[in-house]
Amino acid sequence: MLAYIIRRLFVAFVLLFVISAVAFSIFFYVPRLAGASADDLAGRYVGKTAGSEQIHQIAVKLGFTDPIYVQYGRYAKGIFTGSDYDTGPTTVHCPAPCFGYSFITQNPVWPDLKNRLPVTMSLAVGAAVLWLIAGVATGVLSALKRGSFFDRAAMGVALAGVSLPIFFTGLLSLSIFSYALHWTAPGGTNPMDAHNPFDWAHALILPWITLAFLFAAAYARLTRAGMLETMNEDYIRTARAKGLPERTVVFKHGLRASLTPILTIFGLDLGLLLGGAILTESTFSLPGLGQYAVIGLQNNDLPKVLGVTMVAAFFVVMASLIVDLLYAVVDPRVRLR
Amino acid sequence: MTACNSKSKTKDTASSTSSAAATSAASSAAASSPAATGGASSSPAAESSSPAPGGTATAEFNAADGKVFKETSDKGGTLRYANSGDWDSLDPADTYYGYSWNFIRNYGRQLVVFKAAPGAAGAELVPDLAETLGKPSADAKTWTYKLRAGVKFEDGTPITSKDVKYGVERALDKEAFPNGPTYFNDFLDLQGYKGPYKDKGKDNKSIETPDDQTIVFHLKTAFAGMDYFAQLPSTIPVPAAKDTGAKYKEHVISSGPYKFSTNNLGKNFELVRNENYDPATDPDSGRKPLADKITVALNVNSDDIDNRLQSGDLDIAVEGTGVGPAAQGKIIGDPKLKANADSAAIARLWYTGLNKDVAPLDNEHCRKAILIGVDHTGYQRAYGGAIGGDIATNMLPPQIPGAKVIDLYEAGTKPEGDPDKAKEELKACGKDGGFSTNISYRAERPKEKATAEALQQSLSKIGIKLTLKPFPAADYYKLYAGKPDYAKTNGLGMIVAGWAADWPDGFGFLQQISDSRVIRATGGNTNIGIRLPAVDALFDKALAETDKTKREAIWADIDKTIMESSLALPGLWAKGLLYRNENLTNAFVNVGFGMYDYAAIGTSKK
Numbered sequence: 051m052l053a054y055i056i057r058r059l060f061v062a063f064v065l066l067f068v069i070s071a072v073a074f075s076i077f078f079y080v081p082r083l084a085g086a087s088a089d090d091l092a093g094r095y096v097g098k099t100a101g102s103e104q105i106h107q108i109a110v111k112l113g114f115t116d117p118i119y120v121q122y123g124r125y126a127k128g129i130f131t132g133s134d135y136d137t138g139p140t141t142v143h144c145p146a147p148c149f150g151y152s153f154i155t156q157n158p159v160w161p162d163l164k165n166r167l168p169v170t171m172s173l174a175v176g177a178a179v180l181w182l183i184a185g186v187a188t189g190v191l192s193a194l195k196r197g198s199f200f201d202r203a204a205m206g207v208a209l210a211g212v213s214l215p216i217f218f219t220g221l222l223s224l225s226i227f228s229y230a231l232h233w234t235a236p237g238g239t240n241p242m243d244a245h246n247p248f249d250w251a252h253a254l255i256l257p258w259i260t261l262a263f264l265f266a267a268a269y270a271r272l273t274r275a276g277m278l279e280t281m282n283e284d285y286i287r288t289a290r291a292k293g294l295p296e297r298t299v300v301f302k303h304g305l306r307a308s309l310t311p312i313l314t315i316f317g318l319d320l321g322l323l324l325g326g327a328i329l330t331e332s333t334f335s336l337p338g339l340g341q342y343a344v345i346g347l348q349n350n351d352l353p354k355v356l357g358v359t360m361v362a363a364f365f366v367v368m369a370s371l372i373v374d375l376l377y378a379v380v381d382p383r384v385r386l387r
Numbered sequence: 388m389t390a391c392n393s394k395s396k397t398k399d400t401a402s403s404t405s406s407a408a409a410t411s412a413a414s415s416a417a418a419s420s421p422a423a424t425g426g427a428s429s430s431p432a433a434e435s436s437s438p439a440p441g442g443t444a445t446a447e448f449n450a451a452d453g454k455v456f457k458e459t460s461d462k463g464g465t466l467r468y469a470n471s472g473d474w475d476s477l478d479p480a481d482t483y484y485g486y487s488w489n490f491i492r493n494y495g496r497q498l499v500v501f502k503a504a505p506g507a508a509g510a511e512l513v514p515d516l517a518e519t520l521g522k523p524s525a526d527a528k529t530w531t532y533k534l535r536a537g538v539k540f541e542d543g544t545p546i547t548s549k550d551v552k553y554g555v556e557r558a559l560d561k562e563a564f565p566n567g568p569t570y571f572n573d574f575l576d577l578q579g580y581k582g583p584y585k586d587k588g589k590d591n592k593s594i595e596t597p598d599d600q601t602i603v604f605h606l607k608t609a610f611a612g613m614d615y616f617a618q619l620p621s622t623i624p625v626p627a628a629k630d631t632g633a634k635y636k637e638h639v640i641s642s643g644p645y646k647f648s649t650n651n652l653g654k655n656f657e658l659v660r661n662e663n664y665d666p667a668t669d670p671d672s673g674r675k676p677l678a679d680k681i682t683v684a685l686n687v688n689s690d691d692i693d694n695r696l697q698s699g700d701l702d703i704a705v706e707g708t709g710v711g712p713a714a715q716g717k718i719i720g721d722p723k724l725k726a727n728a729d730s731a732a733i734a735r736l737w738y739t740g741l742n743k744d745v746a747p748l749d750n751e752h753c754r755k756a757i758l759i760g761v762d763h764t765g766y767q768r769a770y771g772g773a774i775g776g777d778i779a780t781n782m783l784p785p786q787i788p789g790a791k792v793i794d795l796y797e798a799g800t801k802p803e804g805d806p807d808k809a810k811e812e813l814k815a816c817g818k819d820g821g822f823s824t825n826i827s828y829r830a831e832r833p834k835e836k837a838t839a840e841a842l843q844q845s846l847s848k849i850g851i852k853l854t855l856k857p858f859p860a861a862d863y864y865k866l867y868a869g870k871p872d873y874a875k876t877n878g879l880g881m882i883v884a885g886w887a888a889d890w891p892d893g894f895g896f897l898q899q900i901s902d903s904r905v906i907r908a909t910g911g912n913t914n915i916g917i918r919l920p921a922v923d924a925l926f927d928k929a930l931a932e933t934d935k936t937k938r939e940a941i942w943a944d945i946d947k948t949i950m951e952s953s954l955a956l957p958g959l960w961a962k963g964l965l966y967r968n969e970n971l972t973n974a975f976v977n978v979g980f981g982m983y984d985y986a987a988i989g990t991s992k993k
Contacts, residue, residue, distance in 0.1 A: 093865040094865060098913060099569045105909070105911065108561070135633075137632035138563035138584040155652060221694070229698035236701075237688055335688045341686055345472070348472065
């Protein structure tokens with residue numbers, strides 16, 4: 051077990067290294083291949099009246115004039131040892147893992163990521179709890195009451211949930227619940243400014259529900275399909291024939307067997323969201339990692355985008371590892387070696 | 388960059404195509420709003436005072452355009468701003484957004500400033516930190532400003548000319564402050580001086596401070612419009628001891644009526660009254676610090692901003708570019724909502740460059756065929772109709788002092804184009820049956836795409852076939868349309884573009900798009916192909932002309948020369964639909980910025 055975890059962590063480390071190299075190349079090398087010079091790239095980060103000399107100064111300052119492997123080496127080194135930055139009158143040190151400096155705001159990326167991570171975690175974890183409970187419960191009930199009104203209604207709502215984009219449901223729910231009824235917090239309310247858990251939850255309840263609505267729909271359909279298949283298995287019939295209570299049959303033998311694919315998807319979904327729920331954060335103006343990535347993209351601020359990419363990759367890789375470990379708990383047939 | 392807004396100030400600027408061209412009669416009267424009040428005290432809420440002559444307290448369409456809506460001196464409450472993006476920088480040395488220059492007057496005082504007043508008065512420069520406007524030498528190369536006595540930083544330290552000098556000098560360092568304008572870098576006689584960080588301890592002879600109240604600028608070339616440079620945010624004083632370079636934006640030391648109480652970069656910031664601001668030292672700017680507190684939320688969803696403005700949950704969309712398409716339709720269609728809106732003219736031109744590097748547009752007759760044959764109403768529809776702007780006959784927007792209507796191609800009288808006359812030009816060009824060329828636009832901008840399609844459709848009627856070429860907005864000028872070699876090699880005959888003035892003046896509007904000497908072979912050009920020696924010579928003449936009226940006449944001459952060259956197809960003089968939240972008091976559109984004046988606006992919500 052321990053050897054398995056160590057081996058997986060090593061693989062995860064290699065994977066993150068590859069992801070960082072590929073992402074860095076996409077952002078900094080591909081434009082050069084397309085014919086952009088170092089000054090062309092630097093021209094994005096100066097005011098509109100900047101002359102050639104100033105643009106070149108910025109190209110040198112941002113390191114664009116160095117070979118790409120030197121640029122990547124500097125970036126990678128910054129992740130392990132931190133990096134220094136000239137602010138003008140002084141030089142400031144950004145401790146590891148620095149993830150570079152924003153080309154626009156000239157701030158180190160890591161403190162921004164650290165600062166925004168709690169918002170994204172609050173959003174992702176809260177919504178995940180909601181969608182997991184709502185989605186799995188709805189799926190189980192639908193499967194057990196197959197063909198009933200509840201089943202049809204639940205699957206109809208689920209279809210709507212999967213179909214409606216968050217920027218639609220989000221803005222609609224804000225208009226109704228925040229601005230017309232004043233029940234929920236307006237867009238842009240930062241949950242981390244809350245002074246107590248109630249305010250925190252109040253700021254997040256609408257984003258949670260909106261995000262969970264989308265995912266719960268998919269989970270309900272997935273759970274229903276899994277449960278329908280499992281409940282027709284021979285061992286379920288055997289369990290019932292042995293006289294086990296229906297509750298035990300459903301939850302211990304039926305649901306547990308159906309959980310494996312749900313667990314896989316859940317791990318990846320949660321990992322991805324922890325790297326930034328871009329649409330939800332943008333719609334509700336939540337200052338999380340997803341919004342940070344959007345700001346970076348809008349301004350061609352590549353270090354920001356790269357930083358979020360790395361955090362997202364880290365969470366997905368870790369979530370994948372945790373899911374693999376949980377397989378052994380959920381499904382006794384799985385053994386980790 | 389900054390935008391401006393004023394309805395026609397002179398007969399010359401009254402375009403026949405302008406649907407709202409005659410609203411400024413009341414402007415001048417309303418312009419004389421009471422001098423700034425402010426300070427630390429705040430009175431309880433009260434009913435708004437009666438509006439001044441020309442002002443109004445009745446909610447109606449354009450009630451705050453050219454006049455003051457709910458004029459008052461009542462203080463109190465919190466003004467809530469939101470920005471759909473991030474602020475470029477709060478540092479006076481590093482900001483270049485128009486709304487930022489509008490807002491910065493709340494926490495900084497430049498040497499001179501555009502007056503906080505409605506109508507044409509908003510384009511007038513008045514002394515702020517300085518006692519008077521600049522006093523030039525005979526050759527307009529040396530400019531002297533005398534500072535007012537008794538002005539203090541937020542910590543109570545008196546502001547001296549050395550603080551202003553330091554503010555300007557640090558802004559010269561474009562490695563530390565890459566975003567800000569480069570006018571001082573370009574015009575000061577720096578003799579190699581690179582700013583206080585790189586040349587620490589070195590004397591900068593281009594700025595002298597003979598005493599604590601006097602600052603003298605030495606330019607390397609004559610520039611009669613130096614006061615426009617003196618209104619740049621980089622003339623806001625910065626105490627050298629508190630300067631932290633690129634990190635100064637985290638806590639800018641205030642010299643204005645408000646100071647920062649919190650600042651979470653990328654998220655939000657808050658301003659409260661600066662108890663060391665003395666309104667007695669600010670008699671000319673028109674500032675009216677009414678609210679007790681100002682909050683600004685950053686990176687807020689733009690549709691959400693529009694919804695919150697209408698629900699009263701938010702007071703001002705700080706970018707001032709107008710509501711989005713969804714809200715625009717709703718507001719225009721609902722008389723009650725429309726009564727709370729202002730269609731503000733902005734000193735921005737939507738236009739299309741005609742690239743003479745690409746044949747057959749090297750022939751002026753082929754270019755003239757386009758200018759005469761195009762359907763200008765299609766251009767206007769691409770921007771949402773009249774609400775998006777007025778059909779432009781020439782380059783200079785009407786609110787720029789000196790602007791004249793120059794309708795050489797009858798855009799005003801025949802807005803749908805004159806196909807017969809256009810065909811004659813095609814004949815003269817040797818292209819009887821028409822010709823083909825490419826038209827570029829920014830892919831992420833649906834209105835520019837619609838423009839390209841509208842031009843494609845209307846010009847096809849005279850046999851000119853356009854192929855649409857979208858490019859990424861972020862690199863449009865840097866790598867594609869603004870890079871002469873690329874544009875030529877790839878046959879970009881027509882280049883859809885837009886331009887807003889750095890300040891409401893002919894130089895601020897025209898220089899970066901029509902002086903050929905700003906064109907760089909490396910790209911990043913906003914001058915997309917106007918290379919006319921006559922225009923360059925006129926710029927030189929204007930820079931040395933100290934008589935304002937004569938100088939303004941030269942801007943119109945430049946405009947006319949450009950139009951005669953047929954190197955640009957003017958599309959629209961832009962407008963933005965601003966939503967005026969019911970809480971707002973003392974609201975008016977400032978000509979200098981083309982949005983509500985953020986140094987004078989207040990709220991009735993206490």
